[in-house]
Amino acid sequence: MVSASIKSSEIRFGECNKKLLEEVIFYGISLGADFVELFIENSDNSSVLAEEDFITNVSPSFSKGAGIRIFKDKRDGFVSTNDLSRHGLMRSISQAIEMLDISKKTNKLIFNGLEKLKDYSKSKINWLNEVPTINEVSEKLLLSTKSLKKDKKVVVRKGSYARNWQEVIIASSDGTYATDIRLHQTVGLNIIANDAQYRSNGSRRFGSHGIPNEFRLWDHEKASNEVYESSMNMLYADYVQAGQMPVVLANKFGGVIFHEACGHLLETTQIERGTTPFSDKLNEKIAHESVTAIDEGISEGSFGSLSIDDEGMEPEKSILIKDGILKKFLSDRAGELRTGHKRTGSGRRQNYSFAAASRMRNTYIAKGEFTKEELINSISDGLYCKSMGGGSVGATGQFNFAVEEGYLIKNGKLTKPVKGATLIGDAKEVMPKISMCGNDLELAPGFCGSVSGSVNVTVGQPHIKVDSITVGGR
Amino acid sequence: MNPTEITTQISTAANILNIDKWDYGASFSNDYSVQVDRGAAKQLKASQKQVITLRVWNKDNLVGITTTSDLSETGIKKALRQANIASEFGNKNEFTDFSPLAKDPIHIKEVDKKNPLGIKKLLKILREAESKLIDSHEAIKSIPYNGLSESFYERIYANSDGAFRNYSKSQAAIYLYARAEEKDKKPRSSGSVKLGYGVEDIDIESCIKEAAKKTIAHLDYSSIKTDKYLICLSPEAFLTIMNAFSSIFNARSIIDGVSLSDKNSIGELISIPALNIYDDGLNDKNISSAPFDGEGTPTKKLILINKGKLENFLHSESTAKIFNTIPTGHAGLGSKVSVSPDWLVIEKSNECSDLNKSLVHTNYQGDFVYIEELNAIHAGVKASQGSFSLPFEGWLYRNGKKRSIESATVAGDIKYLLKNIINIENEKELTTSGISPHVWINELSITGDE
Numbered sequence: 001m002v003s004a005s006i007k008s009s010e011i012r013f014g015e016c017n018k019k020l021l022e023e024v025i026f027y028g029i030s031l032g033a034d035f036v037e038l039f040i041e042n043s044d045n046s047s048v049l050a051e052e053d054f055i056t057n058v059s060p061s062f063s064k065g066a067g068i069r070i071f072k073d074k075r076d077g078f079v080s081t082n083d084l085s086r087h088g089l090m091r092s093i094s095q096a097i098e099m100l101d102i103s104k105k106t107n108k109l110i111f112n113g114l115e116k117l118k119d120y121s122k123s124k125i126n127w128l129n130e131v132p133t134i135n136e137v138s139e140k141l142l143l144s145t146k147s148l149k150k151d152k153k154v155v156v157r158k159g160s161y162a163r164n165w166q167e168v169i170i171a172s173s174d175g176t177y178a179t180d181i182r183l184h185q186t187v188g189l190n191i192i193a194n195d196a197q198y199r200s201n202g203s204r205r206f207g208s209h210g211i212p213n214e215f216r217l218w219d220h221e222k223a224s225n226e227v228y229e230s231s232m233n234m235l236y237a238d239y240v241q242a243g244q245m246p247v248v249l250a251n252k253f254g255g256v257i258f259h260e261a262c263g264h265l266l267e268t269t270q271i272e273r274g275t276t277p278f279s280d281k282l283n284e285k286i287a288h289e290s291v292t293a294i295d296e297g298i299s300e301g302s303f304g305s306l307s308i309d310d311e312g313m314e315p316e317k318s319i320l321i322k323d324g325i326l327k328k329f330l331s332d333r334a335g336e337l338r339t340g341h342k343r344t345g346s347g348r349r350q351n352y353s354f355a356a357a358s359r360m361r362n363t364y365i366a367k368g369e370f371t372k373e374e375l376i377n378s379i380s381d382g383l384y385c386k387s388m389g390g391g392s393v394g395a396t397g398q399f400n401f402a403v404e405e406g407y408l409i410k411n412g413k414l415t416k417p418v419k420g421a422t423l424i425g426d427a428k429e430v431m432p433k434i435s436m437c438g439n440d441l442e443l444a445p446g447f448c449g450s451v452s453g454s455v456n457v458t459v460g461q462p463h464i465k466v467d468s469i470t471v472g473g474r
Numbered sequence: 475m476n477p478t479e480i481t482t483q484i485s486t487a488a489n490i491l492n493i494d495k496w497d498y499g500a501s502f503s504n505d506y507s508v509q510v511d512r513g514a515a516k517q518l519k520a521s522q523k524q525v526i527t528l529r530v531w532n533k534d535n536l537v538g539i540t541t542t543s544d545l546s547e548t549g550i551k552k553a554l555r556q557a558n559i560a561s562e563f564g565n566k567n568e569f570t571d572f573s574p575l576a577k578d579p580i581h582i583k584e585v586d587k588k589n590p591l592g593i594k595k596l597l598k599i600l601r602e603a604e605s606k607l608i609d610s611h612e613a614i615k616s617i618p619y620n621g622l623s624e625s626f627y628e629r630i631y632a633n634s635d636g637a638f639r640n641y642s643k644s645q646a647a648i649y650l651y652a653r654a655e656e657k658d659k660k661p662r663s664s665g666s667v668k669l670g671y672g673v674e675d676i677d678i679e680s681c682i683k684e685a686a687k688k689t690i691a692h693l694d695y696s697s698i699k700t701d702k703y704l705i706c707l708s709p710e711a712f713l714t715i716m717n718a719f720s721s722i723f724n725a726r727s728i729i730d731g732v733s734l735s736d737k738n739s740i741g742e743l744i745s746i747p748a749l750n751i752y753d754d755g756l757n758d759k760n761i762s763s764a765p766f767d768g769e770g771t772p773t774k775k776l777i778l779i780n781k782g783k784l785e786n787f788l789h790s791e792s793t794a795k796i797f798n799t800i801p802t803g804h805a806g807l808g809s810k811v812s813v814s815p816d817w818l819v820i821e822k823s824n825e826c827s828d829l830n831k832s833l834v835h836t837n838y839q840g841d842f843v844y845i846e847e848l849n850a851i852h853a854g855v856k857a858s859q860g861s862f863s864l865p866f867e868g869w870l871y872r873n874g875k876k877r878s879i880e881s882a883t884v885a886g887d888i889k890y891l892l893k894n895i896i897n898i899e900n901e902k903e904l905t906t907s908g909i910s911p912h913v914w915i916n917e918l919s920i921t922g923d924e
Contacts, residue, residue, distance in 0.1 A: 048563070049810065051730065054565060054566065054567045055563050055565065056565045056567070056568070056809075056810050057565070057808070057809045057810040058538065058539075058560040058563040058564075058809055059539055059540075059541070059560070059808065059809050060539075060540045060541075060556045060557075060559075060560055061540065061541035061542065062540070062541070062542045062543070062544060062549070062552065062553065062556075063525075063542065063543040063544075064543060064544055065543060074514070075514065075515045075516070075518070076517055076518070077517075077518040077519070077520075077593075078517060078518070078519045078520075079519070079520045079521065080519075080520075080521040080522070080523075081521070081522045082522065082523065082524050082543045082544075083522065092520075092522075095520055096518075096520070098593070099518040099520065099593040099594075100515070100518065101594060134559070134560070134563055135563075138563055155731050156730065156731040156732060156858075192731060192732065192858055199858065199859045199860075200859070201856065201858060201859065239885075242700045242883075242885075242919065242921035243700060243921075244923075272511065272516075273511070273616070273618040273619075274615070274616045274618055274653070275618045275653065353521055353523065355517065355519070389853060390850075390852055390853035391850065391853045392849060392850035392852070392853055392865075394663065394849060394865070395618060395619060395651060395653060395663035396653070396660060396661045396662060396663050397661075398865070398881050400849070400850050400853065400854065400864075400865040400883065401853065402853050402854055402856075402863065419861075420861060420863055420885060421863075422854065422863045422865075422883055422885075422921075424865065424881065424883055424921065426660075470921065470923060471921070472863050472883035472885060472921035473863070473885060473919070473921060474885055474886075474919045
């Protein structure tokens with residue numbers, strides 16, 4: 001691929017665009033920008049919904065667009081457009097320059113042209129042809145909703161599938177020039193059970209990155225059984241009594257609390273905002289010594305993995321907390337510029353219409369030495385949170401998470417199921433109270449919404465024990 | 475391309491592909507926004523977006539859909555082809571058609587369409603607002619969440635049966651969320667959001683004052699004992715609850731089995747008789763009003779709860795057909811058409827003699843918890859079960875004095891809540907999501923740190 005091959009002044013996916021990209025970047029630099037970055041995207045998505053024994057929704061969608069970001073000193077301007085013509089890109093970069101009110105035409109950096117293309121898409125060009133067809137997806141989803149039909153108490157059965165295929169071109173004035181293809185597939189099962197005045201929900205989500213065949217291999221029977229059992233266990237549950245108590249959080253999606261309550265506070269965007277209590281705690285103890293926490297983008301097939309981040313950098317394995325000591329923040333280009341923390345390959349965005357920001361990828365607490373039973377046996381009165389729902393973290397770091405499936409612990413044993421529990425606290429107080437980590441680390445896929453939109457992530461942990469936390473209830 | 479040209483282009487492409495029946499919804503927008511950080515421009519953003527959602531009906535009258543941002547001839551043909559393929563998987567259990575009201579007259583509100591102020595002016599205004607808010611109290615150290623935006627957009631609906639309608643609007647918004655810190659105390663945060671048709675319409679001074687007042691008021695906080703309390707819900711909090719449980723009125727949710735109501739619930743007394751709830755998307759105060767929904771059905775005012783009784787459901791074309799009624803203007807275009815409320819207006823009905831009118835939040839001297847704002851709605855509401863457990867910002871009133879609550883969660887059940895309203899105050903307040911008075915609830919569980 002050589003730049004001379006360009007015959008038209010429009011971005012063409014799968015071809016070399018070097019000349020046009022260089023022209024746009026040079027234009028931005030010549031007008032006084034310190035740094036110019038282009039993120040160009042072509043996406044092809046599809047979703048299918050099965051309800052009861054019917055396919056009720058098949059929705060394909062296509063999108064093309066560019067996000068253009070320029071920096072001048074520590075300020076940045078971002079323009080997004082669907083117009084991928086030369087004219088559209090030039091107009092967008094002019095708009096970004098105008099927004100930053102750049103009058104000084106001198107730059108801190110010189111643009112020496114783009115480097116040789118780093119093509120991360122080579123082994124992935126057939127992915128879109130290898131994913132299951134709508135027919136295959138429909139058939140399997142209907143099998144999964146059928147297998148949820150285990151009891152007349154099951155009144156709602158849903159199976160959903162989404163496939164997101166994204167081709168990106170990233171070019172910037174430091175010479176970065178890369179292209180990649182991403183493929184994410186997720187499947188979710190939802191159930192509502194009803195008996196007289198009793199009602200319960202059950203849900204699970206599964207997902208992968210870069211494995212076209214993954215959905216075909218998905219064990220829908222096992223997943224259906226898991227969702228059904230969870231819903232039935234909770235159908236007649238009493239409301240939990242509110243109070244302070246020790247809890248054991250299950251592995252896999254239990255890690256959502258660390259992700260939300262602590263992980264976000266270790267992103268440089270939070271340092272920039274002044275909303276993390278950990279900004280001046282590097283190399284200080286912020287958690288119990290049993291806690292080591294990691295964020296990485298390299299686990300093969302994991303939902304949060306990447307070949308390159310959305311700023312063209314290969315992801316690294318970042319040890320955030322080592323034996324309770326804060327070791328690293330997650331940083332993107334703007335984060336490095338404004339806070340001094342080196343980039344970690346964590347610059348991520350939902351799509352071209354968002355500027356990249358420091359975001360988590362696969363985030364988990366490392367495994368410890370205890371069995372799940374040892375954690376539960378250590379509690380005389382407490383709560384076992386087998387399945388977590390969604391949650392939120394406020395501007396001051398306080399979090400609140402729903403427990404989807406919970407059981408009381410009495411004298412070291414699991415007893416009756418309880419519903420309506422929420423876990424309330426803040427990271428600074430709770431992290432030192434994670435006193436035991438199990439030996440059964442597992443990851444679970446999810447979506448994380450934040451400043452640069454919704455991105456695919458995994459959360460994870462082994463079973464962990466929190467010595468004391470506020471449990472909301474009735 | 476203008477709306478007529480797009481419609482012509484789709485019609486031509488559909489003819490070539492032998493697609494006789496189609497409709498589409500399109501949205502075109504230009505958005506500008508700024509954020510600042512202690513006087514410096516943080517992020518300046520502009521976006522130009524175009525998106526079109528196309529539906530086609532195949533020979534078996536099954537519907538397929540595709541969404542695309544590519545409005546070139548090639549892009550539209552590709553979208554029509556994909557929609558045609560998707561139609562093979564159309565829902566055989568529920569047939570969708572054009573709205574029978576898609577050609578009815580619509581009422582487009584006469585509002586001034588504003589011109590863009592431009593990023594530089596937006597930045598200047600927001601810098602000044604940030605500075606004023608920081609200067610308003612020594613404990614306010616930063617405004618970590620702030621933004622000023624203006625948006626200019628056009629929406630279109632058209633179908634192969636000749637329906638065609640469009641409107642264009644401008645809208646602006648400012649939000650200021652301050653963070654206050656005092657020695658040996660936890661940081662506190664609160665804020666304010668204001669909307670207008672343009673930046674000139676927004677009362678920025680009141681946004682600053684409200685954000686400052688709320689943030690400072692929460693500086694002197696204490697924990698609350700876990701217990702049951704008499705509750706006063708602010709207009710914003712009550713609207714948040716009602717919107718979160720709007721599946722009660724939603725015909726789509728009823729058909730899907732995820733609503734607390736069923737087909738026969740019309741006429742049921744679901745709250746005290748003193749409560750009326752309307753959906754009123756065309757209300758003059760609703761900045762985001764739209765004259766028609768995703769299927770082209772005109773927006774209209776609809777009473778949902780009348781003197782405590784469920785009076786109407788919200789409908790799309792297909793749910794209306796199932797319920798043997800007409801669409802209500804609440805549909806979102808999709809392969810499976812969604813239904814949602816526009817803008818709720820809550821008021822006291824004339825059957826209010828049983829209310830305890832001495833409960834007025836500004837002068838009641840007894841003990842109660844005032845809930846100003848509910849958070850984490852997506853996580854803490856189980857609409858299909860009717861239960862909620864939500865963190866909130868609020869105050870504990872004791873002997874006429876109020877103190878901010880450090881951190882707490884309120885839990886309950888929507889059916890219980892609606893049946894245990896003990897007062898609806900007279901004065902209604904305008905919020906960004908609707909209009910409501912303060913509403914008092916007999917008793918709800920609160921979990922605090924004590």
